[in-house]
Amino acid sequence: MKMLVRLKPWSIGIIGACLVSGFLAPRAGWAQESVSVRAGLVKGTLPADDPAAAAWNSAPASEFPLSPQVHWPNRILEVTAQSVKVRGLHDGKQVSILLEWADPTEDPDDAAALEFMVGDKKAHFAHGQPMAQVEGGPVNIWFWKNKDAKILDMNAKGFGTLKVQDQQDVTGKGVYQNGAWKVVFTRPLSTADAVNDAQIKPGDFINIAFAIWDGKKDAAGDLKEKGSQKAVSSWWYFRAEPPPDYSGYLYAAIAIGLAAGFQFVVIRKLKKGAST
Amino acid sequence: MKGGSLFKPAILIVGVYLFLKFALPLFTAPLPASLIFLYLALTTTGIVIFATLSGQSTEAFFGPITRFLSGEGLAGGMKTARLLVLVLFPLLVGWQTYSSTAPSEQPPAENRTVHPAPPGEFVGLSNPIPNTPDNVMAGKGLYAAFCSPCHGGNFDGKGMAAKGFNPPPANFSDPTTIAMLQESYLFWRIKKGGVGLSIEGMPWKSAMPRWEVELKDEQIWKIIMGEYDGAHQKPRTWE
Missing domain, CATH: 1.10.760.10 (Cytochrome c-like domain)
Incomplete structure (x- = not known):
């Protein structure tokens, strides 16, 4: 008894389209500009103390808007720096982060800082201040000031708790050119002091925040921005990119082999069944 | 109309999919892909159970599939379609495996509750x-x-x-x-x-x-x- 196969090619097309559209269904994603800084892996030398190095041109820049620090007194309602451009590079051992922002004047008290959470606990972006319903952790702050020509490695857990670490791990340099600052911060990706230092593991997204001070003085000789009166961002993400990972292709190849093998076995069995 | 026993389920599955994807969201929030997939899997299971209730219906249901896959007596367009399915299926499995094992390049998604309950x-x-x-x-x-x-x-x-x-x-x-x-x-x-x-x-x-x-x-x-x-x-x- 021979039966006709009535499946029309177009009906197969519809079934196929449904299958494919099921696989193509939108997945949870995150598409927004500059939510993270990506520090690419470099093979050669890291521009660890050279904010003007050509190597930085190859690093993609992320830009983050800045606000005056209004969260706690003494607050400020207007600041010079409106945004900060951030680039990152790492060589598997050390990470360098370059900040770039517009400032019409070079002043001895111009300053900038990076902030990270330390450990597993979340920390408030304002110096890790205590939160009512969540137990927070400390923050690690890397602070550069023009006149000091060095970077301080500090910690805070709440207002008024800012403390310079005994062990200083961060180096860097600032260069003022054409109405803009470029400051590079460099530190080993990981340090021995996991209690106080942010640990940067390639591939992991960690939180980062920024602060900029315009050290210009007003007519009375007072600093326009100082201490808590600064331009700030809230938390964004930072990632030191991991070495390229091709294992996905290998797994896909194995899956294709298995699926093809399964097909072969099934069809052979069907053919045997049909011929008996 | 023996081939119809395969044609009807196909129409049913497409219909259920279109209903879940486009018609239902007119009254509810859009359904997540995983839920649509679950409903389609249930529909397919139902169809298979129904089709295998008797020996005759089993043959009517699986016969065309068996002949299509084994290539017995196929000609023209159907021959090409069979080849296409045999090539596409492993590729689809490979692609699915790749996209589920490839490391994520995106920052963690944040599901922040805008108005959490007050104390x-x-x-x-x-x-x-x-x-x-x-x-x-x-x-x-x-x-x-x-x-x-x-x-x-x-x-x-x-x-x-x-x-x-x-x-x-x-x-x-x-x-x-x-x-x-x-x-x-x-x-x-x-x-x-x-x-x-x-x-x-x-x-x-x-x-x-x-x-x-x-x-x-x-x-x-x-x-x-x-x-x-x-x-x-x-x-x-x-x-």
């Missing part, structure tokens, strides 16, 4: 300040001094200090903010600030000051009045 002591409080033009005016003055730098002179969340903050300051003229909240909720949010939020509100990201440090309760209640009036919204009530 018990802030539920159901009513504004003790009489709603008089003077008090509303006073509230607006306090708003201008303390709140407008971020929440904006127009109550739209677009103050000059707003743009660096993530999450952005609330836009009170948006009907999904203060219009769907009670006054007691605003009292909690203003008094305790961003750091007063519960964990699902991600308090570590909020720039909202803890105003209890600088303002009296009475001033906060007046600000709430000024805010509703200025944003042309009404507090939510339970009557």
